[in-house]
Amino acid sequence: EKGGYDHFMLKEIYEQPNAIRDTYRGRLLADQGIIKMAGVDDNIERIAKANRILIVGCGTSWHAGLVAEYAFEDMARIPVEVEYASEFRYRNPVITEDDVVIAISQSGETADTMAAIKLAKEKGAFVFGVCNVVGSSISRETTAGAYTHAGPEIGVASTKAFTTQITVLTLMALKLGKYKGTISDSDFRFHLQALEAIPQKIESLLKSDKIIKEIAETYKDTRNCIYLGRGYNFPVALEGALKLKEISYIHAEGYPAAEMKHGPIALIDEEMPVVVIAVRKGHYEKVVSNIQEIKSRKGKIISLVTEGDTEVKEIADHVIEIPETIESFTPLLTTIPLQLLSYHIAVMLGKNVDQPRNLAKSVTVE
Numbered sequence: 180e181k182g183g184y185d186h187f188m189l190k191e192i193y194e195q196p197n198a199i200r201d202t203y204r205g206r207l208l209a210d211q212g213i214i215k216m217a218g219v220d221d222n223i224e225r226i227a228k229a230n231r232i233l234i235v236g237c238g239t240s241w242h243a244g245l246v247a248e249y250a251f252e253d254m255a256r257i258p259v260e261v262e263y264a265s266e267f268r269y270r271n272p273v274i275t276e277d278d279v280v281i282a283i284s285q286s287g288e289t290a291d292t293m294a295a296i297k298l299a300k301e302k303g304a305f306v307f308g309v310c311n312v313v314g315s316s317i318s319r320e321t322t323a324g325a326y327t328h329a330g331p332e333i334g335v336a337s338t339k340a341f342t343t344q345i346t347v348l349t350l351m352a353l354k355l356g357k358y359k360g361t362i363s364d365s366d367f368r369f370h371l372q373a374l375e376a377i378p379q380k381i382e383s384l385l386k387s388d389k390i391i392k393e394i395a396e397t398y399k400d401t402r403n404c405i406y407l408g409r410g411y412n413f414p415v416a417l418e419g420a421l422k423l424k425e426i427s428y429i430h431a432e433g434y435p436a437a438e439m440k441h442g443p444i445a446l447i448d449e450e451m452p453v454v455v456i457a458v459r460k461g462h463y464e465k466v467v468s469n470i471q472e473i474k475s476r477k478g479k480i481i482s483l484v485t486e487g488d489t490e491v492k493e494i495a496d497h498v499i500e501i502p503e504t505i506e507s508f509t510p511l512l513t514t515i516p517l518q519l520l521s522y523h524i525a526v527m528l529g530k531n532v533d534q535p536r537n538l539a540k541s542v543t544v545e
């Protein structure tokens with residue numbers, strides 16, 4: 180049932196190109212220049228006119244929400260807030276009938292997310308669900324929704340659920356942007372084509388597994404690790420760190436790269452590996468100067484760069500090349516090597532990759 184792979188996690192990492200294709204199939208119609216999503220089409224007025232969009236989720240789903248925040252604001256010009264479901268429900272949130280709440284959950288059974296949905300509904304908000312498991316409690320509780328079509332995710336560490344959540348949310352942001360006229364027709368079409376090309380780019384990226392294994396071998400005994408990214412790739416830094424913590428039990432922190440100088444830089448010494456997402460878009464030069472700051476403090480730099488990059492290559496200890504795409508779609512690519520890195524480290528350390536200690540696939544307690 181693992182399809183020849185040693186672990187479900189690895190199988191699910193490799194399934195991502197097809198999981199993303201399955202998620203946009205029938206929705207993304209690049210030739211016609213349209214996006215069809217029944218749950219959005221049926222409620223387009225309501226969603227497009229929202230005062231703001233509030234996104235709730237936990238763990239990896241919350242990270243997907245953070246990526247969506249950039250996309251919705253960028254493409255559809257709707258103000259977005261992203262909240263941990265658990266915090267949202269316990270702090271008497273200001274929420275009205277003019278708000279739209281998007282709840283993200285792979286399993287559709289997470290207790291905190293479910294409680295947040297109930298509260299939002301009580302206050303009259305329109306609640307839209309993004310779930311993977313068909314017929315799950317959350318998918319039934321929400322007013323409308325869109326499924327990710329990732330297929331069953333067995334590994335406790337979420338992988339293909341994350342990239343398909345980003346796919347669905349990006350399609351929504353684009354669709355709303357088109358409806359509102361906040362994205363031009365030509366830009367919209369350009370985005371559709373670029374999104375359609377993502378699975379193939381992931382396929383080519385999965386071939387860099389050998390380099391990632393070497394990096395894993397070099398750093399598997401570290402006790403700490405820092406992940407940095409900016410803009411669309413800041414949530415990816417958080418997600419990379421979560422993956423490493425969950426399955427290899429190595430302490431890892433994700434930060435927006437520019438926050439380094441406000442504290443975390445004090446941690447940098449020759450023992451500290453720092454994973455930096457430095458793709459050639461979105462504040463590239465700024466990230467390069469962050470890399471230089473780490474280098475001058477003797478930190479070890481593992482860098483994700485755009486194919487053909489030369490500047491970072493000269494400074495970094497290791498580089499992983501990422502195929503070029505539109506900035507807003509880079510998380511779909513940059514996430515992949517970070518999943519593989521944590522996977523290989525966990526395997527090398529002899530950890531139980533698919534069922535890490537203290538964790539369950541769905542957290543049905545509050």
Ligand code: M6R
Binds near residue numbers: 286338538
């Ligand atoms: O099923 P959900 O998406 O609601 O689950 C949310 C989190 O429990 C989940 O993403 C968790 O953080 C994963 N183990 C992350 O890999």
